[in-house]
Amino acid sequence: MGRRSDHSREELEALILDAGQNLMAQVGFAHFSAREVAKRIGYSVGTIMHLFSSVDHLVLAINSRTFLLWTAWLEERLSGVSGNDRIYALVQGYFDFAAHHHNLWSAIYEHRLPADMAMPDAHNELRGCLMTLVEQEIAAVLPHVEQDEVARLARSLVASVHGHCAFALSGSFALLGEDAPLDLAMQRVIDTLRAQGAPSF
Amino acid sequence: MGRRSDHSREELEALILDAGQNLMAQVGFAHFSAREVAKRIGYSVGTIMHLFSSVDHLVLAINSRTFLLWTAWLEERLSGVSGNDRIYALVQGYFDFAAHHHNLWSAIYEHRLPADMAMPDAHNELRGCLMTLVEQEIAAVLPHVEQDEVARLARSLVASVHGHCAFALSGSFALLGEDAPLDLAMQRVIDTLRAQGAPSF
DNA sequence: TTATAAATTGCACAACGTTCAATTATTCTG
DNA sequence: CAGAATAATTGAACGTTGTGCAATTTATAA
Known part of the structure; x- marks a missing residue:
């Protein structure tokens, strides 16, 4: 928990957006989920909320x-x-x-x-x-x-x-x-x- | 529980659609909810699922x-x-x-x-x-x-x-x-x- | 070294759609 | 008219979801 050194804030945002866009392409808006994005990049949902405030x-x-x-x-x-x-x-x-x-x-x-x-x-x-x-x-x-x-x-x-x-x-x-x-x-x-x-x- | 006499199937469908359309007009598609429709007409969600199969x-x-x-x-x-x-x-x-x-x-x-x-x-x-x-x-x-x-x-x-x-x-x-x-x-x-x-x- | 700040987590909460066994009301049958 | 069959309705469960927050860990500053 808490491993700030893995990625800078910018890297992490890019990581989330990459995974998020992939998920969106695969399942569509109706089944998009911030939790699933978190799961895919190995972070918790809280981190995504911290960086993006809301889904x-x-x-x-x-x-x-x-x-x-x-x-x-x-x-x-x-x-x-x-x-x-x-x-x-x-x-x-x-x-x-x-x-x-x-x-x-x-x-x-x-x-x-x-x-x-x-x-x-x-x-x-x-x-x-x-x-x-x-x-x-x-x-x-x-x-x-x-x-x-x-x-x-x-x-x-x-x-x-x-x-x-x-x-x-x-x-x-x-x-x-x-x-x-x-x-x-x-x-x-x-x-x-x-x-x-x-x-x- | 179980009060079939209150409304015929057609009446109940109309009741659901009325309340459903009102809810849709008020909150929009993103916040539409079958449970809320059920609450508004005084039936359980199960009844709506029974009549419409899915949201x-x-x-x-x-x-x-x-x-x-x-x-x-x-x-x-x-x-x-x-x-x-x-x-x-x-x-x-x-x-x-x-x-x-x-x-x-x-x-x-x-x-x-x-x-x-x-x-x-x-x-x-x-x-x-x-x-x-x-x-x-x-x-x-x-x-x-x-x-x-x-x-x-x-x-x-x-x-x-x-x-x-x-x-x-x-x-x-x-x-x-x-x-x-x-x-x-x-x-x-x-x-x-x-x-x-x-x-x- | 210690104090401060930032990042990250895990858990809790309320709400969602869906399923299903149990219960109640109606209808059918003998 | 009694009893069996059928249909309607419920409540509780399950696995999700987004969001909020206190606790914990890491990085930075003094």
Whole structure:
């Protein structure tokens, strides 16, 4: 008991987040448990509570990490792609990540912050990187649109694609007889880009 | 113990669903509890398990009821409205319901069916009524589009609006500095209707 | 060396979903 | 109408969960 020398505070936090994200990927948000995370790293639950204060803070941190993974995933999908294909790569990458990391992706949206708990700025900025990435791509396709409007469009298009992705992964689309959610999402994006006067869509 | 005469099976199910939906509205999916429902109606948890088999089935039934509420809400918002305004009423009604019944609405999407549990047909049909309603409105605005395509468009537009609504209620839009999610959603719907050649949008 | 501070634990608590034998109420049968 | 069969309902148990806290161990400072 009490073996501070094994890991520094930062190392221990990383250890917990690694194990936590693995557990989340394996069992999903509904069956996630701080106790199980503790068991997996050989520490007691109290240590996790000491470092993260509550299971909500831990899940928040895990989900922010997932955003990081997600952004990297999208950047890789964009590398080497040019022109309008970058928009396709972006939408498809969005769907692919969710499909390949179903539990991690869903956890982001299944977790609701307690009413008395605000999103820490650091986490918000981390998560915002994904939106920045999308803004850049939208701006490239709509060179005549001013930046504020690009930002609004990016938010809106992400929301639209998110809706399609959520319905796809939850099974709602399947229950409605829809078998090509990605095509649907892509069409909606094209509708909007054309409405904004995108040159070649 | 054992007082079968108090309520018939159907009455008791309705009693549980009423109390369950009230509890869900008050505390949200994360703090919903079958035990608390039992306490509120003066029965034991065992009785609820006997009638609904598991808390997942109970939540499923509550959420299907919410779909019913939601559909009725939309129909009321549509009554007396004509022309293109019906599309506006529909999108706004979607947002309004979610805002006025945040916990009920969110519970629909926070609840994931266990992997070994399928959506019962009866519930799927119930929930499908909302989509049918939307299909009718889309068909009215796009008279030249054939029915299968209308159905696909309806699914897609609902997904898009859902994405905007989800980001609005979760606070994601606020964190991104977006303060008019409804306008955003409405614009995306118009983009698509115009792309489909809607006469007057 | 001793005092102070920080980390870590183990235990307790209340609540959860689920299971099940026991009990009570109803219905069926002869 | 009595007695057997059936169905409903309960209460208690079990293994979880998140959280709080006093006690203990380790590291640091004086």
